[in-house]
Amino acid sequence: MITFDGVGHRFGDRTVLRGIDLDLRERFVGVVGANGSGKSTLARCVNGLVRPTSGRVVVDGLDVGRQTARVRRRVGFVFPDPAAQIVMPTPAEDVAFSLRRAGLSRSQTTARVEETLERFGLAGHADHPAGLLSSGQRQLLALASILVTEPDVLVCDEPTTLLDLRHTRRVAALLHGLPQQVLMVTHDLELLGGLERVIVVDEGRVVADGDGPAGVATYRALMEADAC
Amino acid sequence: MATRATPDDPTRRETGTSASSVPDVPGPRARGLGARDLAYVATFAALIVVLGLPGAIFAFGSGVPITLQTFGVMLAGLILGGRRGALACLLVVALCALGLPVLAGGRGGLGVFAGPTVGFLLGWVPGAAVTGWLAARRAPGFSVPWGTAGALLGGIGVVHALGVLVLAWRAHLAPSAALTADLVFVPGDLVKAALAVVVAAAVHRAVPGLLPPRGARP
Amino acid sequence: MLTSLYVPGHSWLHRAPVGGKVLGLLVATTLLLAWRDPAAPALGAVVVAAVHLGAGLGVRRLLAQVWALRWVVAVLAVLQWWAAGPREAVVVVGGLLVAILAAGVVTATTRIEAMMDAVVGALGPLRRVGVDPDRVALALGLTIRTVPALTGIAREVADARAARGMGRSPRALLVPLVVRAVRHADAVGDALVARGVDDGPGE
Numbered sequence: 001m002i003t004f005d006g007v008g009h010r011f012g013d014r015t016v017l018r019g020i021d022l023d024l025r026e027r028f029v030g031v032v033g034a035n036g037s038g039k040s041t042l043a044r045c046v047n048g049l050v051r052p053t054s055g056r057v058v059v060d061g062l063d064v065g066r067q068t069a070r071v072r073r074r075v076g077f078v079f080p081d082p083a084a085q086i087v088m089p090t091p092a093e094d095v096a097f098s099l100r101r102a103g104l105s106r107s108q109t110t111a112r113v114e115e116t117l118e119r120f121g122l123a124g125h126a127d128h129p130a131g132l133l134s135s136g137q138r139q140l141l142a143l144a145s146i147l148v149t150e151p152d153v154l155v156c157d158e159p160t161t162l163l164d165l166r167h168t169r170r171v172a173a174l175l176h177g178l179p180q181q182v183l184m185v186t187h188d189l190e191l192l193g194g195l196e197r198v199i200v201v202d203e204g205r206v207v208a209d210g211d212g213p214a215g216v217a218t219y220r221a222l223m224e225a226d227a228c
Numbered sequence: 229m230a231t232r233a234t235p236d237d238p239t240r241r242e243t244g245t246s247a248s249s250v251p252d253v254p255g256p257r258a259r260g261l262g263a264r265d266l267a268y269v270a271t272f273a274a275l276i277v278v279l280g281l282p283g284a285i286f287a288f289g290s291g292v293p294i295t296l297q298t299f300g301v302m303l304a305g306l307i308l309g310g311r312r313g314a315l316a317c318l319l320v321v322a323l324c325a326l327g328l329p330v331l332a333g334g335r336g337g338l339g340v341f342a343g344p345t346v347g348f349l350l351g352w353v354p355g356a357a358v359t360g361w362l363a364a365r366r367a368p369g370f371s372v373p374w375g376t377a378g379a380l381l382g383g384i385g386v387v388h389a390l391g392v393l394v395l396a397w398r399a400h401l402a403p404s405a406a407l408t409a410d411l412v413f414v415p416g417d418l419v420k421a422a423l424a425v426v427v428a429a430a431v432h433r434a435v436p437g438l439l440p441p442r443g444a445r446p
Numbered sequence: 447m448l449t450s451l452y453v454p455g456h457s458w459l460h461r462a463p464v465g466g467k468v469l470g471l472l473v474a475t476t477l478l479l480a481w482r483d484p485a486a487p488a489l490g491a492v493v494v495a496a497v498h499l500g501a502g503l504g505v506r507r508l509l510a511q512v513w514a515l516r517w518v519v520a521v522l523a524v525l526q527w528w529a530a531g532p533r534e535a536v537v538v539v540g541g542l543l544v545a546i547l548a549a550g551v552v553t554a555t556t557r558i559e560a561m562m563d564a565v566v567g568a569l570g571p572l573r574r575v576g577v578d579p580d581r582v583a584l585a586l587g588l589t590i591r592t593v594p595a596l597t598g599i600a601r602e603v604a605d606a607r608a609a610r611g612m613g614r615s616p617r618a619l620l621v622p623l624v625v626r627a628v629r630h631a632d633a634v635g636d637a638l639v640a641r642g643v644d645d646g647p648g649e
């Protein structure tokens with residue numbers, strides 16, 4: 001459960017978010033909007049990567065501004081570029097890195113890593129250099145490294161921008177199958193259509209908030225109005 | 229989209245304080261590096277390695293290869309300041325010792341440390357420190373005169389001084405003889421210093437806010 | 447890709463503990479360089495060659511290593527001969543050559559992971575002066591991971607330079623390379639923060 005309470009944000013003298021009030025309880029929430037409309041900034045408020053200049057964000061009862069470390073342990077974050085999220089040389093080491101504070105023994109860690117890579121279809125690449133993975137495989141690895149810590153909430157900022165259709169669908173299916181609450185920013189309308197709730201952001205405001213088809217329609221209208 | 233730094237953006241680049249304003253976050257340990265600094269340091273270490281990869285040119289003479297790696301060393305100081313620049317170089321030295329071929333021409337391993345020219349490698353660390361310390365004199369802005377002074381004194385002066393001393397010691401040469409052998413490499417390094425300052429000035433214009441603010445440790 | 451100088455094998459040297467190998471190397475090298483007699487490099491060369499071959503590293507590799515050092519050896523030998531005579535040239539240059547080859551044998555028979563564990567272990571006592579061994583390990587791993595990422599960026603930037611018909615300008619290559627490296631570092635920093643690297647030890 002994610003709550004935005006009067007959230008506004010400025011970068012210098014440029015206002016990027018204004019008056020955001022949201023109560024997100026649905027299991028899967030989509031966010032869509034034009035380039036530069038403030039979607040990433042909004043998503044980054046959920047784990048404290050951006051600290052809003054006004055208002056507050058609360059995740060499962062924790063105030064992001066005050067209890068940032070605890071919030072970050074509960075919120076997993078997936079970035080658009082998987083290449084920058086993999087911080088260790090091989091998939092096995094990267095997943096193990098996430099478990100560094102789990103208090104597991106070496107053999108327990110190895111077992112968890114193996115089981116996780118298996119689940120994400122990366123078992124055959126455990127010890128290969130991460131640089132040799134395709135973008136799709138890298139994004140799966142990024143997801144594996146985040147989900148292995150079992151966060152309560154997953155925020156994804158355009159997780160499929162660099163992926164082909166097959167990997168996009170694979171990642172989408174994976175996200176839909178998760179028990180966690182997912183907040184996903186995307187420009188891919190195919191991923192939004194079936195959602196129960198879609199937020200449309202424009203120039204730093206929420207301009208529509210409804211089910212998938214309604215959100216997609218508003219977004220299309222917005223884009224086409226701008227095009228003239 | 230990469231995010232741009234502005235003065236009151238909490239994600240802006242700065243030394244070791246990115247999260248310290250956030251209550252409940254202990255923040256980077258007093259002497260440790262914050263996550264963002266760590267990312268910069270590792271990236272510039274990797275950049276130095278990558279600059280040694282394509283076509284290393286070995287000048288005939290003394291086994292010290294002329295490549296863009298020393299350009300990378302100066303650049304680390306000019307872009308990140310002394311502390312992080314020196315740490316980036318230290319990482320390269322450490323990876324070399326661990327057994328990775330991180331030096332120009334695919335050299336690496338403990339053998340490098342037994343060799344007569346290891347002083348030039350070890351000199352990178354204080355060399356980048358001096359380069360960055362001088363380059364950050366006008367921080368957060370980048371000053372070309374100070375940057376040039378840094379590249380010349382740190383990137384060339386300190387590196388060559390240490391290199392020559394170690395060469396004289398390890399190869400039982402008179403320091404003057406070692407210095408004479410070394411002089412061949414100075415013109416190339418002058419060109420690289422000039423290139424490093426030009427590139428650093430352009431990068432600082434494209435991405436402001438990279439140098440540590442004055443008052444922070446350089 | 448950054449592949450290590452390790453040569454896979456199962457010899458006694460491959461199995462020997464890292465600390466022992468490095469310590470042995472230090473002692474042997476110090477003795478070798480202290481014994482200022484042409485017999486030292488001669489004996490050293492025999493021992494190093496025997497250990498090299500005994501560890502299954504092969505003749506070809508040994509010769510390649512010597513060949514790679516030809517310029518250093520030639521220049522220093524000439525300088526020494528001229529300054530101090532042939533005997534001194536053999537002692538100094540031979541000693542250096544043997545020391546370099548011996549160190550190379552340790553590197554060739556030790557996995558990076560084993561070296562890293564040894565280094566991180568050895569850094570333990572430095573905790574008190576503010577060095578965090580886990581952070582050192584993270585920095586080393588992150589650098590190894592970043593090399594191929596930057597190689598990819600360098601290739602793209604070089605292609606872009608060619609496409610714009612600026613094939614020879616070093617600035618047109620280096621400025622975008624470094625700018626993109628900085629942006630990459632920003633993204634990596636975000637990912638590290640999101641993965642809790644700045645948050646200190648767990649609950």
Ligand SMILES: Nc1ncnc2c1ncn2[C@@H]1O[C@H](COP(=O)(O)OP(=O)(O)OP(=O)(O)O)[C@@H](O)[C@H]1O
Pocket residue numbers: 011016033034035036037038039040041042229230231232233234237239
């Ligand atoms: N760190 C920053 N400093 C200054 N301005 C920033 C920063 N990050 C983002 N901005 C600006 O804030 C605005 C919103 O950016 P944001 O990244 O949230 O947009 P977005 O909706 O995610 O766009 P996109 O679809 O392109 O990813 C943009 O105008 C951007 O230039």
Ligand SMILES: [Mg+2]
Pocket residue numbers: 039040041157229
């Ligand atoms: Mg965005």
